[in-house]
Amino acid sequence: MTAVEEAPISAAGNPIGFGSMKRKEDQRFVRGQGNYVDDVNLPGMLHGAILRSPHAHAKILSIDTSRAEAHPGVVAVITGKTLEGIPRPALLGDNFAWMPTLSYDTQAVLATDKVRFQGQEVAFVIATDRYTAKDALELIDVDYEPLGAVMDAKKAMDPSAPVIRDDKGQTDNSITDVLGNKYWESGNAIGTQEAIDKAKADPNCVVVTQEIMYPRVHPAPMETCGSVAYLDPVSGQLTLWTTSQAPHAHRTVYALVAGLPEHKIRIISPDVGGGFGNKVGVYPGYVLSVVGSIVTGKPVKWMEDRSENLMSTSFARDYHMNGTIAATKEGKILAVDVDVLADHGAFNGVAQPTKFPAGFFHIFTGSYDYPNAHCKVTPVYTNKAPGGVAYACSFRITEAAYFIERLVDCLAAELGMDPAELRLKNLIKPEQFPYETPTGWVYDSGQYEKTMRLAMEMVGYDELRKEQAEKRARGEYMGIGISFFTEGVGAGPRKDMDILGLGMADGIELRVHPTGKAQLRLSVQTQGQGHETTYAQIVAHELGIPPEDIEVIHGDTDNTPFGLGTYGSRSTPVSGAAAAVVSRKVRDKARLIAAAALECSPDDLEWSLGKWSVKGDPDRAKTIQEIALLSHGSLELPEGVEGHLDATAVYNPPNLTYPYGCYICVVDVDPGTGQVKIRRFVAVDDCGTRINPMIVEGQVHGGLADGVGMALMELIAFDEDGNCLGGSFMDYLLPTAVECPDWELGETVTPSPHHPIGAKGVGESATVGSPAAVVNAVIDAISPFGVRHADMPLTPANVWRAIQGNPVRVDMAVE
Amino acid sequence: MDVTINVNGTDYIRDIEPRMLLVHFIREELGLRGTHWGCDTSNCGTCVVWVDDEPVKSCTMLAVMADGHRVKTVEGLEGPDGLDPIQQGFIECHGLQCGFCTPGMMMTGRWLIDKNPDISEEEIREGISGQICRCTGYKNIVEAIRWAAEHPKGSEVTA
């Protein structure tokens, strides 16, 4: 199967199945009728605001809230002391001042002993309106004793480094995971070392070592994080409207954190204004709105400011990767080794499956066929905000893809070989799938060379190289950068993957009503991906019900089955599969009902889109709509067949899916200013079956812009004292329409063999694949100056410095 | 402080704090939730509305400064004949994903094509460069605005 057959068109003009279709959700959004958390207003609602630490590391000597409490309009002021006084079942610590992170570490809800990063939550004011709540923050007096801050991960383990997590009795800044490990390895350490040593001694081989930093960035969705909590004092029911990518997982976490019975918790994620991983975790602010409602008996809203979002919520990356690659002089890769120092901030809050603590960094072996690879990842605490979940995709795949694609370019430079040629020599071949990598992942399917050749053809690779040579002769600097990435998405098989002990399978529920209209209830959560449309198309494809007759319901734990939510591009691979499976259950049941109605054996029936008909007698048929009515009617149903036409399913994926792609970026660099202009960007993605190509392409566009931003502009930097230098959109620069080129997209289609409809997921592909293409292009442009590597972001200043021969280090503030 | 502000054709008389931002007046006082807020520093443009027919970041303006002026928000785009072409263009060209930046983008887009119906792609990109979208990578927003320029009467398809 290479392409999807054309779907028939419904009366409303939509494909009954796969194909581009306008989004259902757009009707409310273009009218300004989206319903985001900040749009939720309840009678008597109060507003919360958080006082945050100005210091990166300081002892709290005292907190005086009396002036704030006396301020007109202030209803309550909550500090860490207040929280310590609220008992809770001792399941996860015995009071509310601390909460668990997604990695079994603890995180302060409000600081009691010390503050551990700038922007940490210190007190919570509840007032009648948000202006008053903010005013009162100024009236809280906190006496701090500043301590030395650990801002450089490389110095975190120095014996003289101040200890950040003394609350846990630590004597250094190492991180120990739930299994007792202080670092995480995968692959073959001995074989890899031997292969590298052998290559070093062999005159026909080369070994290249490069330190590659993926600096700290932030997903910065346009809607910041927030919540509205109401704990009904009479029924004990907690309703929480919140910016969550994973409402069901949040429900369970609140049950654990707040000690509330889970059946009395309802999480509603109405419309979410972008997530990109930023809205996976549970933040202190959410918990404080819940506590605020418990304390006041009123609904409490908390919405963070942009600076709070950038300074305190889940960051991404902050990976120092020291890589070694060995190859023959002909360009055959032999081995890759990488030693990573991971800066996890003050609380270990990364969301990694328990059994894969290095996360999906295991995919650093990339898209190439070679026998030996090994990685070691060592995490440390620093005085920075916790998180690490964020920014499509930071199960650490983005870091891994960037790492290998940058390292391969360094190898090409060393060999004096064209980077396209080097890649083509090493790509995994179609006949090698399923392909087991040296780190044990099993790639499901791919036609890598075909995809790469298409990208090269689209961009006109050979002509560009000629143009480049001519320009260089004239002293003009253009660069061509290639990135070939493979992602592992759709976490994941229950036997291998969980978050906080919750298996990563997704539930789904389909109800076909008597008139043949249907409702599909999802556990996953759209943040702009268009689930209301795409999922209706999956059901349409399986049952022949037009997509306009299918309502997709999501974002409310009381009305949807359990599942782990949307991140890591997991909706289509997991929940999308569930949608197909549940539809097929309905189809199978419909067959039995049709057979009863047609008075024949189910075996005599055959399915064509939307109906069961008697083989060889197509006029004797029942449409799915007729069957829906029959299933609710008075028809005598066969033994064992219940009435109605509903079904549920829980999909446990047998493997991850492995979307991939080849991106080629063309840049022009002004050597006088270091200014980079992206001239063209060609992206060929293979995400298997495309349910709604229009939406797939939109997802890719967005990710490409992310990649351009990270490669050229975005950086959460700190000064030595721990001041965050990326705390507003004045300093944390995001790409606008001017920095982004007119994306040129292509596709190949290699379905996933184990996914019911062959779809692989695409939400994060472009974010994963694009940074390396941009950086490789810039380095290619300035390679005549002897530059082999420079770290992101390649701002004009950093490019200019690299041209001058100065190493670029971005993890600290630029001196 | 008493103000009279005309929003989407209706005069609203309110007694407000002098420091109240126009974006909060629109959202909280009038309950018009289509205008969004996205940053502290007037960089994101999710809050763009028209004041006297010019796009303005409503977080940069105090509500009292709009006293006696006309404001138009996303809720004022749809007319008796249905969606404005700019709204249709965003649907047609998949110019939105999460929808959070969309009202601001549409208000600026509508103004750009009113000023210059033959606007080029480059001019559109320049025109929306004070606004951030994290979802779409801008290509389809640019196309949506061009679609609206090319279909001044809109189309029946998505009306």
Ligand code: FES
């Ligand atoms: S809210 Fe960001 S520019 Fe107005």
Ligand code: FES
């Ligand atoms: S559509 Fe999400 S920010 Fe633009």
